[in-house]
Amino acid sequence: MTDVVLKVEHLTKRYPVKKGVFGRTGAYVHALEDVSFEVHRGETFAIVGESGCGKSTTGKCVLRLTEPTEGTVTLDGEDFTSLKGEDLTRARQKMKLIFQDPYSSLNPRMTVADIIAEPIDIAGTYKTRAERDARVEQIMKAVGLDLAYKYRYPHEFSGGQRQRIGIARAIVLKPEVVVCDEPVSALDVSVQAKVINLLEELQEEFGLSYIFISHDLSVVKHISDTVMVMYLGHTMELASKEELFDNPLHPYTKALLDVIPRIRHERIQDKKILEGDVPSPTNPPQGCVFHTRCPQCMRVCGERAPEMHEVTPGHRCACHLFDEGLSAEERQPVMAAALAEAEAALSGAQ
Ligand code: SF4
Numbered sequence: 001m002t003d004v005v006l007k008v009e010h011l012t013k014r015y016p017v018k019k020g021v022f023g024r025t026g027a028y029v030h031a032l033e034d035v036s037f038e039v040h041r042g043e044t045f046a047i048v049g050e051s052g053c054g055k056s057t058t059g060k061c062v063l064r065l066t067e068p069t070e071g072t073v074t075l076d077g078e079d080f081t082s083l084k085g086e087d088l089t090r091a092r093q094k095m096k097l098i099f100q101d102p103y104s105s106l107n108p109r110m111t112v113a114d115i116i117a118e119p120i121d122i123a124g125t126y127k128t129r130a131e132r133d134a135r136v137e138q139i140m141k142a143v144g145l146d147l148a149y150k151y152r153y154p155h156e157f158s159g160g161q162r163q164r165i166g167i168a169r170a171i172v173l174k175p176e177v178v179v180c181d182e183p184v185s186a187l188d189v190s191v192q193a194k195v196i197n198l199l200e201e202l203q204e205e206f207g208l209s210y211i212f213i214s215h216d217l218s219v220v221k222h223i224s225d226t227v228m229v230m231y232l233g234h235t236m237e238l239a240s241k242e243e244l245f246d247n248p249l250h251p252y253t254k255a256l257l258d259v260i261p262r263i264r265h266e267r268i269q270d271k272k273i274l275e276g277d278v279p280s281p282t283n284p285p286q287g288c289v290f291h292t293r294c295p296q297c298m299r300v301c302g303e304r305a306p307e308m309h310e311v312t313p314g315h316r317c318a319c320h321l322f323d324e325g326l327s328a329e330e331r332q333p334v335m336a337a338a339l340a341e342a343e344a345a346l347s348g349a350q
Pocket of ligand 1: 251288289290291295298301306319
């Protein structure tokens with residue numbers, strides 16, 4: 001495996017909820033709890049989960065668009081979370097964001113050339129206007145934008161072309177890590193594939209590392225190298241793409257895969273459909289946060305949060321099914337099928 005470009009450790013974000021006329025903090029929204037992962041140079045690290053699972057908050061905390069409550073982000077060996085002032089501005093050039101919505105993320109009063117040049121103008125990267133314009137044209141070509149459109153405005157472009165402008169703006173400063181927050185979910189299906197292919201080409205050409213945030217497992221299966229599954233602000237499972245799709249371990253991951261039509265037919269034998277709603281992040285369940293919806297819930301699940309277990313090398317899962325130290329009582333009430341499945345996975349891991 002290549003070297004680590006980004007290391008996230010114990011990232012936590014809690015938003016205070018103000019109550020009453022004096023605005024006292026009455027509770028907290030637990031948006032992110034103790035999330036840790038590494039992104040290797042040149043890889044696409046996908047974060048998946050339902051709406052509200054904390055995947056976008058993870059991206060924002062990594063970029064420090066919102067300050068994490070706890071935890072550290074190390075970028076290229078430097079503690080990004082402790083940087084301030086000019087040091088933070090300099091480090092931010094190494095990490096950029098592609099927004100979800102290509103319609104609202106571009107300034108309607110700026111030309112395409114000025115939108116793409118904005119980051120290099122702020123950073124003062126080029127001394128002459130000619131150098132700056134040459135860089136803009138180079139990036140426009142790289143993302144497949146016609147140079148004749150240089151002085152046009154965002155409203156004159158289609159959704160796919162606008163997302164190309166957003167991508168050009170994100171990579172013009174030659175970043176090392178790009179956080180792609182649902183970059184194709186606002187686009188027509190026919191355009192999605194073209195933008196995904198473009199992201200792959202740019203990764204190859206410029207050696208980019210992506211954090212790819214998506215709720216669409218079909219897209220993630222296509223583009224990712226490593227996948228982290230999140231639920232209610234917690235990491236449920238983390239593995240290589242092949243491991244996660246071929247051998248999912250966590251009951252939540254299995255349920256997510258079972259509702260994807262193109263993947264479901266491969267796993268129709270043991271299909272499990274999730275019931276109930278995602279609990280409120282203001283009052284998350286005790287123990288395993290997934291226990292209120294888990295078809296394999298055991299007695300211990302509502303009492304104690306599971307730790308992350310490395311079930312096979314590189315394949316980590318936060319679930320008591322893989323906790324070998326549980327007593328018979330803690331395993332109750334346990335469905336025979338769940339126990340058999342966990343034991344089969346454990347014996348396969350040994
Ligand atoms: Fe289900 Fe328990 Fe595993 Fe949570 S810890 S996913 S409730 S079996």
